[in-house]
Amino acid sequence: MTTIEQATIDNTIIRASAGSGKTTALASRYLQLLLSGVQCHAILATTFTRKAAGEILDRIMTGLASSSLDDGLAKKLGQTLQLVGFDQKTARLMLRHLLINLHRLQVGTLDSFFAKLARSFSLEMGLDPDWEIVEQRLIDQLAQASVGSVLSHSDAIQLLHLMAKGDSIRGANKLMMDTVSQLYEIFLDSTPDAWFQLQPHAVLSPDKLVSALEQLTTIGIADKRMATARVKDCERAANEDWDGFIANGLTAKILDQTNEYFKKPIPDELRSAYLPLIDHVRGLVTNELKDSTESTFNLLDRFRERFEASKTEAGSLGFNDVTRRLVELLNSSGEQAETNWTHRSDWNLDHLLLDEFQDTSPEQWRVIEPFARRVMKPGAERSFFCVGDTKQAIYGWRGGVAELFELVNKRFPDLRGRELTCSFRSSQAIIDTVNQVFENAEQYESNNPLTNAVVRRWKDRFTTHTTAKAGLPGYAMLERVGEADDLFAVVVERIKSIYERSPNCTVAVLTRDNIEVKNLIFALHSAGVPASEEGGNPLTDSAAVQLILSLMQLGDHPNDSVAWFHVANSPLAAMIGLPPCEIEWEKSAAILRQVHSVAADVRRELSEIGYGATVARWAAVLAPSCTVRELRRLQKLIELSDEYDAQATLRPADFVEFVQAKKVEDPTGSPVRVMTIHKAKGLEFDVVVLPCLSKRFTPRPGEVMFFRPSPTEPISFVTRYVNSAHRRLLPPKIQQAYEQQFERGLNEAICVLYVAMTRAIHALYMFVDANESESHQTMSGILLANLANPRGPTGKSPGKIFEHGDPAWVETFVAKGLGKFAHLQNTSAVTLGDVDYKTLKLAPTTVGPSRGLPMTSPSQMSSSWHGTIGLALSQAADRAAQDRGTILHACLAQIQWLDDASWQNGLLNELRRRFPDFENLESIVDEFATMVRQPKISGLLHSSSYSDQIARRVLPSQIIFEPLTASVENERSFAVRMDHWIVQGTIDRLVLIHEGPTLIAAEVIEYKSDRLGKADESAIQQCVADYRPQIEAYRRAVAQFTGLAIDQVLARLMLVGIDREFEVR
C-alpha cells in the first residue's frame, strides 16, 4: 500500500447539505485511510442509528467488492473519491484486510461505542459487569419505584405543594412522574446552583399593604378616565387579584414603561404611589417562583439518589446513563482512563470519523473530546473527520446541540472546513424551491422581531444549493386549500391522483406529529390508497393482535368483561371454550365460573408452554381471517412473544404492557408512506407531500426555562415557567433564558422544514390552510412569504400559489421507468413468501438407517417414573441411604466368590480411595461383613453353593456331559438396542454359566439395599414389583449381547438388608 499522504488525512470538518453525499464523503475518507495503510481497527466511524451505520459499511464494502471484481470500476471509483493509486489489486488487499478483521471493525453507532467503552470500565463505574442496556419500559418501572420512595418522605407534600405553586394537585404520583419525565434530563444537565439563582424579594406586610392602597386612593387625579382606572386597579389590589392588577389599567402602562393612559401622561406622583404595590406583586411572584423552582430541585435531587442507585443495583441502564456515567469516569480519571481503554480493548483509536455531528449532545461530546484532542495533537499520524449539517439539527429534544459544530471549529483551528452543497438526490425544481425559500428569508415579516431575526439568520448562513440531478423530471408547488374544503381531503385526492398515474413512485406524506399520521393513514385507506406508516408503532394497530391481548388481559383479570366481550365475539372463543358475554352476564354464576376457568387455563398455558408457543397457537386460529397487513403484525407478535419468554413474569397483563410499549416497524413495499418529518430524516422519496405546515412556531410553555452559557457547558440557570406578564416583573435573566429557548426551538422548527423539503427526489407538494398568511409564525407563513408569486392568486383564494418545474413530471417519470420500485411488477401485490408449505414433505422415518435413537437405562424404565414428586424429592433428600447404598454396592462389587477370603484385604483402603468424603466407612464395612454372613447372600456368593443351585435351576432334568463352570462379572456395563431405544446400564453381578466351553446360561443378580421391615410383606412385594421391569430389561439385554435365548437368562433380585431373594422371570 502507498505511504501516508498528508493531504488525504487532514483533520476535516464537512458541512454537507441534504443529499450532498454525506455517507459517500465518510466512506471515501475511510477508504483513503485504508489506502494509506491504516489498519481498520485504528479507525472509529460512528453515526446515530444502526441503520445509518449499516449503510456506511455497505458503501465501503460494496465499493471495495466491485473494485475487486473489475479493474475499470476500481479506477473509476479511485477517480471519483480521489484515491491516488487505487486499483483492483489494492482494492483486493483492502477488502481482504477488512474481511479478515470483520470482528474488529469499528463502524457503528456512537451509543454502541460508548457501551463498549463503559463495559470495559464496569467495575470502575461501580457496575456489575452483567449490566445491560434495557428497554425504556423497565427504566420507567424503576423510576416509578423511586418516585414512590420520594413521596414517602414526610415533607414530600410540602415540596410538591410549593412546586405546584400552591395548587392542590389531584395526583401526587402523576405530578411527580410528569415532573421527572419532563425535567430529569435538564436537571442532570444543570449545576445545582442553577436552581438557586433567585433572590427572595420583600413583600408588604398586611398593614403596609393597606396603607399603600390608601396612599394610592388619596392622590388626586384630574383625568376622568385615569381616575376610573385607578378605582378598578385598587379594587383588584384589594381583592388580591394581582394578575389582573398587573395586566390592566394604569399598572400595565407603568410596567410597559409607556407611562401614558389614553395618550395622557401618568403624573409622577400617581406613578410613585403604584410602585410599592407593583413591587409587592414582584415579591409575590418572585418568591413563589423561587419556592417552586427550589422545591423542584429538591424533589428531583431526592429522586436522583434513589433512581440512580436502583439502576446501578439492577444493572439496567439507558444509553443516556451510559454516556453520563462515562463523563463522570473521565472527569475523575482523565487520561488514565484512555490508557486503560487502549489496553483493555486492544484498540488504538487513531482516526475518528463522526457522522451527523449536528446531533451530538454536549454530554456525548464530553466523552468524545479527549479522544478528539488526542488524534488532533499535531505531528501524530492520527486524524479527525466529522460531517454534518446544522440545517438538519432536529434532535434538540434528544440533547443534540448543533452549535457544537461552530464550537469544534473554533477549538481546533487546524480543522480544514469544506462545504458540500451539490445534491445528488433532488431534481432542479426541488433545489430551486429550497433555494428560494431560504435565500429570500428577509421577505418574511411576522409581528415577532425575535422570530424574524432567527429566520433572517438562516439566509446569512445558507449557501445556494446546486444539483447533479438536473436532468431528472421535477416539480414543486404550494397550494392553498379553500375555506370550505377539508385540508386532508384535498391532500388525499392529490396523492390518489399521483398514485394512480404512477403506482411505482414512492410517496412520503410528512407530518409534524403522530396524531396526524394516524388520521392521514385512515383517510388514505378509506380513499383506497394503500398506505403504510413508517417508523414503528406498537402492534396494537392490528385487530388480531388486539384480540390476543384481550385474551391475555382476561387471563390476568377474569372479571374484565370488556376483554371477555371482545374475545367472546372472535374466532378465539371457540378454541378456548369461552362462553358468550351477553346482557345480564353477571347474573349467571355458572358462566362466570367458566370464564374464570378459561382465565386459569390461559395463565397455565402461558406458563407451561411459554408465550411464544401459546400466541402461535392462538394466531393460527386468527390467521385465515387476516389481511396481509394483519398477518404481518400478527407474525411480529409471535416474534415478540418468543423474545418475551426469557423475561416472562407470571402476569399476562405484564405482557400486554410490554407489547403496548414496544414499537415495531412494519416494513412493507407500500408505495405511499406516512410519517413524521423526524422519522423521514436520512430517507428520500420520489414525491414528498407536506400537508401540516400550520403549527405555530412559538414553543410550548415548557415546564422550566433555562439558560446555557455555551453549547458544551451545563445549564447555569433554571426556573419554572412564568408567563410574559410575570417575566416583566422579574430579573432580566429570566427573559434571557426564555429567549434562548425560544430561538433554539424556532431554529429547530425551520430545520424541520428544510429536512422535509429536501427529502424529495422529483416532486414536492405543499399545502396551506385557507386562513394562513405570510406573516404567520408558521412554516406556511415562511413559505407564503418567500414563494408566493406576485402575479399569482392574491388574498386567500384557493389554488396554486406557487408552481415550479414540470407539472407533467409524472408522465416523464413513468415513460423513463424511473423510481425505486420500477423493477418490481406491482408493489401493492407483494407475495407472502416463496414457499408453498403444502409441498413440504419429508420422507417417513423408516427410510434409511436409524439415527439418533433415544437413550435410556433400565432404571429409568422403573422406579423413578412411578410415585409422586414428593416421594422422588424425599428419596433424593435421604442422602444417608444413598451413600450407604452406593458403598454397599461397591463392597459387593469386590467379591468374586466368598470362598476366596482375600476380598477383605484392602477393601477399606479401596473404599477410602473412592469415597474420601465419607466418614463412617468402618461401620458400613462391619455392616457388610455381617450382611454377607446371612444365609441367602452367603449361598449366592459362595461358588460351591451357587454351582449346586444353578445346576438345579438351569438343567433340572438333563444329563450333564461336562462340568458346569460359573464365571462372574461384577458391575458389567452394556449397551444394546431394544425397540426404538438404546438401552445402557450396568448389571450388579452377572454370572455366566458354561458347560465346558459353551455358554449355556447366564444370571443377572441385582442387589437392592432398600431399608425394609423384615415382616412388612406388602412393602417387600411392592418393592419387588417396582424393580421387576428394570430386571426384565437386564435379562433382555443379556440375551442380546450374549446371544442366549431369553429363557436361558435367569435373574434374581437380592434384598440385601433383609436377606431375601426373588427370582424374576
Added chain:
Amino acid sequence: MAKKESLVDRRCWQDWSKPALAAAADWLITRYRHENVLNLSGVIVVTPGARSRNRLLELLVERAEVESLNFTPPDFVPLSHLPEQLYSPQKKFAGDVVQQVAWAKALRDLGPEQLSVLAKNVPENGELTELLPLARIMLALHVDLASEALMFTDVASEFKRMQVDRSELDRWTLLSQVQRKYYDQLSAVGLWDRQAARVMALQKKECRADKDLVLIGLVDLSRVFRLMLGQVASLVHSLVFAADEVRDGFDEIGCLRSEFWLAQPIELRPEQIRVVDRPAGQASAVIECLTELNGKFPASQIAIGIPNPSVASHLRRALDLAGVESRDATGKPLTQSLPVKLVQAVRDYLRHQQFSQFTRLIRHPDCFDWISHRIGNRMWLHNVDEYQNLFIPGGLPLREGFHLSNIDVLHDVHRVVIDLLKPLVGRTRRLDQWAELWTNLLTEIYGSREIDGESATSREVLSACRNLHAALRLLASLPSEWSLEGSAGDALDFALDQVEREAIAEPDSTDAIELLGWLDLSLDDAAVTIVTGFNEEFVPSSEGTHLFLPNSARAQLGILDNARRYARDAYALSLLARSPRRLTIICGRHNDSGDPLLPSRLLFATDDQTMAERSAMFFRHQASATLHIWLATQTDHPTTQQFSIPRPKIDELKMTSLSVTDFKQYLQCPYRFYLSRVLQLKPCVDNLVELPPFAFGHLLHEIVEAFGNDPIKDSTDPDEIRMFFRRQIDLTMERHGEQASAAVQIQFQQVRLRLDKFADLQAQRRRDGWEIIEAEVKKGTGTLVVDGEPFGLRGRIDRVDRNEHTGQLAVFDYKTMEPATSPDKAHRKNGEWVDLQLPLYRHLIQTREYFVSGPILLGYILVPSDIKNTEFAIAEWSEDELHSADEVAFDVIRAVRCNRFWPPADEPPDYSEQWSAICQDDLPERWSPQEAAT
C-alpha cells in the same frame, strides 16, 4: 509459567471425507475386537460433548448387533472429568458455591481501600453476599487461567514484561494477593481447589492411567489437559479427522495450530451459501431447503444448526406451521419451568412484601390451584383487583390478622399464603438451613403430583424440582466454620445461580428434525445439514474488550484467544464441508430489529476472486419485496378487515330507565353506551398507584356527604367546618390502613387543602341564608313522559340547598375535575347539548317532599386543584334552553326505547380508551359496517 512441551505423536489420522463418528467406531472395533467379543471396558473414550458420545455409542451398538458381537461399552468420560481419571485427589474439592464464597471472603480480607482499586461502590465491611458478583468474576478468571496452568502472578509478571500501564499492573498485583487469600481460605477448611490440584498433580508428575485413552475429535484442549495427557502419552490415542494436506494444522496430540487455520482456505460451493434479510427470512429459507429435498430424507437424517439463538424461535414456528416436527437439542431453560418461577415469585414477595409481588405469586398456576384448593373456591382473583382499586396498597405484609377490610375471600387467600410462606419469613439463618425449608415449599405445592413419564409437563416439573433440590443441597457443602448467614432469598439465590444455565431436555423423538448448536454440528453425521445464522459474532465468536484480559494479552499468554476461536470454527466448517452431506449455509443481513449483521469471516477464507464475489453478494443483498410471512399458510388472504365490531344483540326492551349521566354517554356514542350501560361491561386494572380522578372525587364526595348529613352543616364558622372535614379525612385514612401507598396519603392531604378552602365558602354561603336540605340523594328517581309513555329517570343528587329567606331551591353537583369548568361549558358545545345532568335534576327533584314549583337553581360546586377557583358555580340557563335540553333527552329516550345503539360514533369520544379495542379505534384498516354489508 509452563512452557510448551513437545509430546510424542499420538495422532491417529482419519480421513475426513468419511463420516467422523462412523470412522471412530470402525477404529475402536478394529483395534479392540477379539473374535466375537468387543470388550471396551478397558478403554476410556472422550468426545467433545454428550451428543457425539451418544451417537458413537449408537453406532457401536448397531455394529455389535449386525456383527453379533458380545459388546461391552467403553467408559465414556466427560471431558471436564478427564483429569481426575489421571490422578487421585488427596483432599475434598471445593464445589462451585464454596469457591464463590471463598473468593468473596478473600476479597473482603483485602479491606475497603485495596478493594476500591478493583471496583467502585464496593460495600464497606459489607455482607459477603454483596461481594458475590465480584467473587464470581474472580472465579471465572481463575478457572480460565488455571486451566492453562497459569496463576494470577504469572499474568502480573507477563504484564510487567510487556510493559503495560502501571495501573493495569497494579490491578494484577492485587489480584495475585486475592488469589493467595483464596487458597488460604480453602486450605483453612481442609478443601482443595480443583484447578490447583490438577496443576499440582502435573507438577509432581503424578498422572497415571490403567486404561487406554481414546480422544475423538478433541481439537481444542487447554494446556493443563494437554500436559496431563502427555504424562500418560503411551496410552493416548487421539483420533484426528483430517486430510493429508491439513496435517500440519494439528499438534502432536491432535489440537489445532491456530496459525495454520487462520490461513487455510475453506471450500464451499456457491450454491451452498444463501444470504437472506431477517430472521424470519432465514426460517423461510430453511423451509425452502427442506422443500428442495423432495421428500427423499426423513427427519432423522436432517440437522439444522442454530449458532444464533434468535433464529430458533422463527424456525420452530415456521416448521410447526409446515407440519414438521422439530426438537431443540439445547432444551428449555430450567429457569422457565414452573417450579423455578414459583420459588422466584416467593423470594421476591418475601424480600419486599410489595402488593404487586403478591399479585404475581397468586397467579402462578400451581400456586393458584393450591390456594383455590385450600380455600375451596376458584373464583376469587377479582377480589384482589377490587381490593387494590379501593385501597391502593403499597405493600402487603406477611403477618397474620392483617387488616384487609371486609373482603373475606382475600383474607382467606392471604392467610393460606402466609401459612405457606411462614417458615421462610424473616430471620437470618445459616444458609444451608434454608435448603430444607425451600424443599418443603416445593413438596407442599408439587409433592402429591403423580409422576407421568409420558407427559412433558410432568417430566419438566419433576426435573426442575430435582435440580432445584440438588442445587439447594449444595449449600450444605459450605464449611460450617464459615457460618455464612442470610435470608431465605439469599439461600435461594445461590441455588438459582447453579441452575441458571441448566436446561430441561425436550422429549426424544426420531420423527423430529434436530436443532443443534454450532459446536455439536461438525461431528454430527446427518445426511442433510442446514446451518442458519452464519454471521460474525456467532461463528466465530470473538471477545472484544475485556475487564482484565484483552485479546492481545491472551494471545501473549497462550490462552484461548480470538485466533483460537477462529481456528476452532474454521476446522469445524471444513469438517462439515468435506464430509459427505448436503450442506447449506444461511447468512442473515439484519436482525429482528433491522440492525445490520456481519457475515462470518469463515466465508472469506478463500481466493481473492471468490472473496470479492461473496462480499458483493452479501453487502449488496437487498431485502426483496417478498414478505417472509411464515404465518401465511394459504395463498389468498382477505383484503379488508374481517374482524368485526360486534353488533348489539338485543331483541326486547331492556332499558326502562336512565340515569342523568347516561345521556351524555349516549350522545357521545350510542354503541359505547350500549357496551357500558346496557351490557354493563367493565375493564379491570390492579396497577393503580394513586386514586384515579373518579376515586379522588368519590373520596371528597364522601366527606362532604357526611357534612351535609351532620348538624354541623348549619355552622357559619369556617374553622369549625374545617375541623369537621379534617376529622372525616382522618377517619377515612384510617380505613385505608397503614399499607396505603405514599401517593394516596398525599392525596388525602390534597383533599384536605381543598376542603380547607371550601370551608370558607361554605360558611359564607350559610351566612347568605342557604341551608343544606338534602345531601347525596342516593336513589333519586323521576319519570319523564315521552310520547305518552313514562320513562324512568335515575340519579343521585349531591346536594340540595334552600334559601331560608326566599325558599328558592338550588341543586348542586360537586366537581373536582381539572381544569375547573363552568356548568354551561360542560353541558354545551357549539350550542348543542352534550350533557344533560343538571337540567335533568329538575325532574328528579320534583318527587322530593320539599319541592315547590318555581325555578330551581342548578350548578356545580367546584372544588378544583387551583383552590383560588373554588366556587358555587350556578348555570344561567333560561327556561327555553332547559326545555331544549329536555327535547334532547326525549330523543335519547326514544332511541333507547327502540334499541338504537348502532353504528359506533366515527370519532372516539374523549376518555373512551377502554372501548378502543372493541371499536377498533387504533386500526388503519378499520372494519366498516357498510363494506361488510355489501
